[in-house]
Amino acid sequence: MLIILRACGLAIFVFMITLQAKAAAPSDTESFIAYCTDANFESCRSEVMDVANINLMKQIGGTYSCTLPQSDDRLKRAADRITATKAILAWLKANPTKRLPKTYDAISQAMEALWPSECQK
Numbered sequence: 001m002l003i004i005l006r007a008c009g010l011a012i013f014v015f016m017i018t019l020q021a022k023a024a025a026p027s028d029t030e031s032f033i034a035y036c037t038d039a040n041f042e043s044c045r046s047e048v049m050d051v052a053n054i055n056l057m058k059q060i061g062g063t064y065s066c067t068l069p070q071s072d073d074r075l076k077r078a079a080d081r082i083t084a085t086k087a088i089l090a091w092l093k094a095n096p097t098k099r100l101p102k103t104y105d106a107i108s109q110a111m112e113a114l115w116p117s118e119c120q121k
């Protein structure tokens with residue numbers, strides 16, 4: 001029961017942070033890719049992290065989803081998130097015929113393709 005309460009609390013926290021910090025990242029994949037230039041990279045990284053966190057909450061709740069590899073080293077984790085975002089953007093650009101039309105779905109799809117070991121129920 002305590003785990004469920006913690007997961008719900010964390011999910012609410014992530015949701016509230018997402019609502020407040022959300023820049024205008026496009027919800028369709030094609031526009032998202034075009035938007036993710038150097039000038040908007042932080043917004044794109046934030047979108048990728050939002051998807052990863054939501055998917056992690058889904059995993060905790062027992063729903064199949066994929067997320068990013070997690071590092072135990074806090075300093076390395078920040079660099080890994082930048083690298084992961086760049087990898088996801090590269091995958092989205094390289095797979096225009098495979099990728100899903102909605103940004104959230106396409107980012108999840110890229111995570112599954114890039115890090116299948118991070119997919120679980």
